[in-house]
Amino acid sequence: EAGVAQSPRYKIIEKRQSVAFWCNPISGHATLYWYQQILGQGPKLLIQFQNNGVVDDSQLPKDRFSAERLKGVDSTLKIQPAKLEDSAVYLCASSLVGQFAEAFFGQGTRLTVV
């Protein structure tokens, strides 16, 4: 089966610019996650969707980050305006809903803010 697709793979922007990342989860997966992974650290959960609804966004910096999942399928994560400390890999993952669900991750988008 096709995996989680993310684009772009790499992005370089100047601080204060805006950027958007796109994620297409595995077909049929109701749960979608966005993570931020800074070099040398574990992935940090930014937001979790189940279908269209937000399950958890407690660690999303809402003054500059936003995410949406239209029609419960694709999702976009936006940063506006970007700061130097936003340089990281942004990972998208999806899973079925349930106690035995395992999450499948995309390759990620490496963002560099200069």
Next chain:
Amino acid sequence: LAKTTQPISMDSYEGQEVNITCSHNNIATNDYITWYQQFPSQGPRFIIQGYKTKVTNEVASLFIPADRKSSTLSLPRVSLSDTAVYYCLVGLSGNTPLVFGKGTRLSVIA
């Protein structure tokens, strides 16, 4: 959410068995224990999941004692390609957020 504690790093020679222990003292009754593996420049990959006793698949074994306050991931006869970061997660019941800690960086040496 149950907090997990695991060693920051481990070294092993090729061909040895590696055991990585994770402590999760405040695990909830309905929580499962899940391990993920992450190679450089890739997203994490699910390895194994269990609730109690022992689970084995083609990649690893997971040992969980009766009190479930810890768990041990066992990798048999590691090779250089097993060099990665291994994460222990607790939860994944229903809508529990999938929260990663710092993980254990395993380095396999020839």
